[in-house]
Amino acid sequence: MTLNPADESFARLIRAELGDDILRPVTERYLEEPRRRFSGQAAVLALPRTVDEVAALVRLASRKQVAVVPYGGGTGLVGGQVMSEGPAPVVISLERMTAIRAVYPSENILIVEAGAILADVQAAAEQVNRLFPLALAAQGSCRIGGNLATNAGGVNVLRYGNARDLCLGLEAVLPSGEIWHGLSRLRKDNTGYDLRNLLIGAEGTLGIITAASLKLFPRPENVGTAMIQVRSPEAAIALLALAHEQLGDAVSTFELIHRQGLQFLTEALPDVRQPFATQPEWCVLIELGLFAGQAPMDALEKLYVAAEKAELVGDAVIAQSEAQRADLWAIRERIPEANRLIGSVSSHDISVPISLIPKFIERANEMVAALGPFRVNCFGHVGDGNLHYNVFPPKGHERSEFDSQRQVVKRSVHDLVNAFGGSVSAEHGVGRLKADDLERYGDPARMSAMRAIKTALDPLGIMNPGAVLRS
Amino acid sequence: MTLNPADESFARLIRAELGDDILRPVTERYLEEPRRRFSGQAAVLALPRTVDEVAALVRLASRKQVAVVPYGGGTGLVGGQVMSEGPAPVVISLERMTAIRAVYPSENILIVEAGAILADVQAAAEQVNRLFPLALAAQGSCRIGGNLATNAGGVNVLRYGNARDLCLGLEAVLPSGEIWHGLSRLRKDNTGYDLRNLLIGAEGTLGIITAASLKLFPRPENVGTAMIQVRSPEAAIALLALAHEQLGDAVSTFELIHRQGLQFLTEALPDVRQPFATQPEWCVLIELGLFAGQAPMDALEKLYVAAEKAELVGDAVIAQSEAQRADLWAIRERIPEANRLIGSVSSHDISVPISLIPKFIERANEMVAALGPFRVNCFGHVGDGNLHYNVFPPKGHERSEFDSQRQVVKRSVHDLVNAFGGSVSAEHGVGRLKADDLERYGDPARMSAMRAIKTALDPLGIMNPGAVLRS
Numbered sequence: 001m002t003l004n005p006a007d008e009s010f011a012r013l014i015r016a017e018l019g020d021d022i023l024r025p026v027t028e029r030y031l032e033e034p035r036r037r038f039s040g041q042a043a044v045l046a047l048p049r050t051v052d053e054v055a056a057l058v059r060l061a062s063r064k065q066v067a068v069v070p071y072g073g074g075t076g077l078v079g080g081q082v083m084s085e086g087p088a089p090v091v092i093s094l095e096r097m098t099a100i101r102a103v104y105p106s107e108n109i110l111i112v113e114a115g116a117i118l119a120d121v122q123a124a125a126e127q128v129n130r131l132f133p134l135a136l137a138a139q140g141s142c143r144i145g146g147n148l149a150t151n152a153g154g155v156n157v158l159r160y161g162n163a164r165d166l167c168l169g170l171e172a173v174l175p176s177g178e179i180w181h182g183l184s185r186l187r188k189d190n191t192g193y194d195l196r197n198l199l200i201g202a203e204g205t206l207g208i209i210t211a212a213s214l215k216l217f218p219r220p221e222n223v224g225t226a227m228i229q230v231r232s233p234e235a236a237i238a239l240l241a242l243a244h245e246q247l248g249d250a251v252s253t254f255e256l257i258h259r260q261g262l263q264f265l266t267e268a269l270p271d272v273r274q275p276f277a278t279q280p281e282w283c284v285l286i287e288l289g290l291f292a293g294q295a296p297m298d299a300l301e302k303l304y305v306a307a308e309k310a311e312l313v314g315d316a317v318i319a320q321s322e323a324q325r326a327d328l329w330a331i332r333e334r335i336p337e338a339n340r341l342i343g344s345v346s347s348h349d350i351s352v353p354i355s356l357i358p359k360f361i362e363r364a365n366e367m368v369a370a371l372g373p374f375r376v377n378c379f380g381h382v383g384d385g386n387l388h389y390n391v392f393p394p395k396g397h398e399r400s401e402f403d404s405q406r407q408v409v410k411r412s413v414h415d416l417v418n419a420f421g422g423s424v425s426a427e428h429g430v431g432r433l434k435a436d437d438l439e440r441y442g443d444p445a446r447m448s449a450m451r452a453i454k455t456a457l458d459p460l461g462i463m464n465p466g467a468v469l470r471s
Numbered sequence: 472m473t474l475n476p477a478d479e480s481f482a483r484l485i486r487a488e489l490g491d492d493i494l495r496p497v498t499e500r501y502l503e504e505p506r507r508r509f510s511g512q513a514a515v516l517a518l519p520r521t522v523d524e525v526a527a528l529v530r531l532a533s534r535k536q537v538a539v540v541p542y543g544g545g546t547g548l549v550g551g552q553v554m555s556e557g558p559a560p561v562v563i564s565l566e567r568m569t570a571i572r573a574v575y576p577s578e579n580i581l582i583v584e585a586g587a588i589l590a591d592v593q594a595a596a597e598q599v600n601r602l603f604p605l606a607l608a609a610q611g612s613c614r615i616g617g618n619l620a621t622n623a624g625g626v627n628v629l630r631y632g633n634a635r636d637l638c639l640g641l642e643a644v645l646p647s648g649e650i651w652h653g654l655s656r657l658r659k660d661n662t663g664y665d666l667r668n669l670l671i672g673a674e675g676t677l678g679i680i681t682a683a684s685l686k687l688f689p690r691p692e693n694v695g696t697a698m699i700q701v702r703s704p705e706a707a708i709a710l711l712a713l714a715h716e717q718l719g720d721a722v723s724t725f726e727l728i729h730r731q732g733l734q735f736l737t738e739a740l741p742d743v744r745q746p747f748a749t750q751p752e753w754c755v756l757i758e759l760g761l762f763a764g765q766a767p768m769d770a771l772e773k774l775y776v777a778a779e780k781a782e783l784v785g786d787a788v789i790a791q792s793e794a795q796r797a798d799l800w801a802i803r804e805r806i807p808e809a810n811r812l813i814g815s816v817s818s819h820d821i822s823v824p825i826s827l828i829p830k831f832i833e834r835a836n837e838m839v840a841a842l843g844p845f846r847v848n849c850f851g852h853v854g855d856g857n858l859h860y861n862v863f864p865p866k867g868h869e870r871s872e873f874d875s876q877r878q879v880v881k882r883s884v885h886d887l888v889n890a891f892g893g894s895v896s897a898e899h900g901v902g903r904l905k906a907d908d909l910e911r912y913g914d915p916a917r918m919s920a921m922r923a924i925k926t927a928l929d930p931l932g933i934m935n936p937g938a939v940l941r942s
Binding site: 104106107108109150151153157161162164165174176178179180181182184185186187188189190191192193194195197198200201202206217218220237241244245246247248249250289290291292294299302351352353354355381384385386421422423424425426427428429430434437438441442443444445446447448449450452453454455456457468469 | 575577578579580621622624628632633635636645647649650651652653655656657658659660661662663664665666668669671672673677688689691708709712715716717718719720721760761762763765770773822823824825826852855856857892893894895896897898899900901905908909912913914915916917918919920921923924925926927928939940
């Protein structure tokens, strides 16, 4: 299907139907993405205030066969938010639709518009003494609609699941311009196909999420946080199994950190307080959320004693105050920033079956070493099988010196992930960056089903073309 | 699209390609369903042993435009497993595909074929000291493929979610006959559309699930079970909120029971031991699964004391032994059997937003009372907002005397549910019984998306025609 550019005549149509105030000049931020691998084109930028305005915009785009790029916080890492090829699209930013529409504490439900900043959703839950557990580095600027469109992960997936697991219902504009009023407050509803989960993770290619009904949780009474040295990735996984056995789903965070990450902090962010005098090869950040008067110290000490007996662990630091807890979290949370300052040759957001993680790390390290004198910072959500396996230039060198090797490094890592039955995008999505990977590694039957669904729901191909599926 | 009957010439084709052993004479059980509202037609019955055989059967059906009815344990309550109209279908029963293909305790994953009996899946998890939490009345005969196809619920949804929340991946034969190899062992994988959740709950209309990768959980160290009298449905909901506040996700079961249910047990199943000398108007069955050495008695007593202080509860029975626990569970689990023996005029598997339950029960009772001298047994998974709201003839009368009122009772209850923003099928699915309800109450934009998806994936309309969507 040939698309038409969102030109001045299209802008006039929008103004005529929705008034002047809905359009804004296109500024640079709508055409960039954090890693600067893609840049968007000049386009029409619309800032609707209601779902009806979103629907009107989509109907106009459908009538004129103009591409639509839904825009949230712009923090996505795979280029899903910028259309770098084809006729210029209309960018529909949800930034004016930020209302918390309703909170139902007794139902543990919150209904929010898609443009709300994630941190504001967390705060609204906290106000009624509930937890909205989605938490990730970009939470101060990413928007909940984007979190849902990309099925965002983060540091609490182990206990609470991904974004899709936290959503009960959606309001969305389908590519036809029809509005799906699906803001369910039901925990159980078995009436027909799961359109909600189809839109979640579709990265704006099957419609625009305009509001969501989200699950809240009781806030744990007590939180316990520790950084524990582990002897190996195997030991980390055994420690997690032990923690699950002792504590069930009280384990909310379990993050693996490699010495390289600690060294990058020393190198790039020396103000970050290091937990150990000597940087260990591997350590984990563990956090427990406890109820019923359970003491975090007791729980963590009991776990540590059992883990020591099983020869899994070395030294440990248990947070004794909120300030110490923040220090431990800063280690984990500032590693991505240190990574950016060092500058990676190639970054990989991958997952493999949890029991295969040790073998995967070993093989990947051997493979990368054979390709060049790279440094590897491998860290992340080991409890979910999700690692950020990032490859850096040797000390004293710039990433640009290795531009010619980027593709071979990436391809080698991704091929290995695929051989391990893993995913080349565990939590960031496909966007435009990994559309070719999806073609390469995707199951053929699933790929043809995906294409059939895309054509069925968006026959003109106007919704975020080029993202997820090559157009 | 016109379909052809699965006749003798079609059976010959199957035998020629797959051998004689794959077909069986069609016996009555494949043409019935538990409530006997629908009866199937004479058809070809195929019992494949492998996913490749399932795929070959679907390809033949596609080539000859013959309808396919996937068949699990036959326990579904909405007629999804019997095709009562149109040309006779080929029934594909998964009963020979029952293997536990693999168990990965360190990953908390089990991979099983679709024909495995749910109780056998539970037992396989228990063998490695893990919990597979899906639990429901039919667990001794229903099959996991059917549980997934209908997104089964049951008594542990509150803590662990519905069937869809317990599944990481699927192997399935799509209507084209292509096999989707999607038995993922990944907790996080954001590469493309969520085909898994689309097939789960589609009741065999978008493909045949042949195997699944399932989530296991740590087994709670201690279990605490109690039956507590509550002053009203409001009090039940307040008690649940209190339990969540004190105990977080340790609350695994929270079932509301009305006096009518206890009276039906006395009437129809007098061997069931009653928990209270005087039958209370409302009581709840609560179960806790605890870790980290927490004592169930302490937890339940602390909850009870707080609930008593808040004037929510009356007497309570806390199970002191496994035998007492079984007695308390028998109350809840044998109510459906008592219901069948009494014989309902109309049964409703509904959900409404949790905070609206008290008002819904009040209004529904008034409405039913205005329709006739009925008895109402309202019970179920109140923590999920899911009630079984079942209407019975007055004592001494037969359901058949009220046949003429069945439709008006059902319609009135469903209209009320819809007015409350609820679902007319919380956990049983749509099948053929509620396909008209879906037309009546379904969101129009969602309905057109569902039809477009059905046509895209099954253009010939061979997969379980007439279920979910009217053909």
